[in-house]
Amino acid sequence: xxxxxxxxxxxxxxxxxLAVLSGVLLTAARRVPFLARRYPLLVWTHLVSGxxxxxxxxxxxxxxxxx
Numbered sequence: 001x002x003x004x005x006x007x008x009x010x011x012x013x014x015x016x017x018l019a020v021l022s023g024v025l026l027t028a029a030r031r032v033p034f035l036a037r038r039y040p041l042l043v044w045t046h047l048v049s050g051x052x053x054x055x056x057x058x059x060x061x062x063x064x065x066x067x
Contacts, residue, residue, distance in 0.1 A: 008060040015053035022046040 022045045029035035029042060 005060050005064040008056055008063070012053050012056040012060060015049045015056060019046055019050040019053055022049060 022042050025035055026039070026042050026046060029039050035042065
């Protein structure tokens with residue numbers, strides 16, 4: 001059986017990578033017309049994935065001793 005804090009850490013890592021990649025795409029969106037049309041979606045993806053990664057990592061940090 002998987003440990004819950006390890007699953008939370010994996011989810012947090014995925015969300016952190018999503019936030020970083022969407023941030024990189026935001027910087028490239030000014031030069032690529034395909035990405036420029038999806039700029040609002042990239043902004044929301046970056047914002048939501050970053051906040052969720054922060055929440056998941058805080059849950060992992062505070063719940064790890066009790067799990």
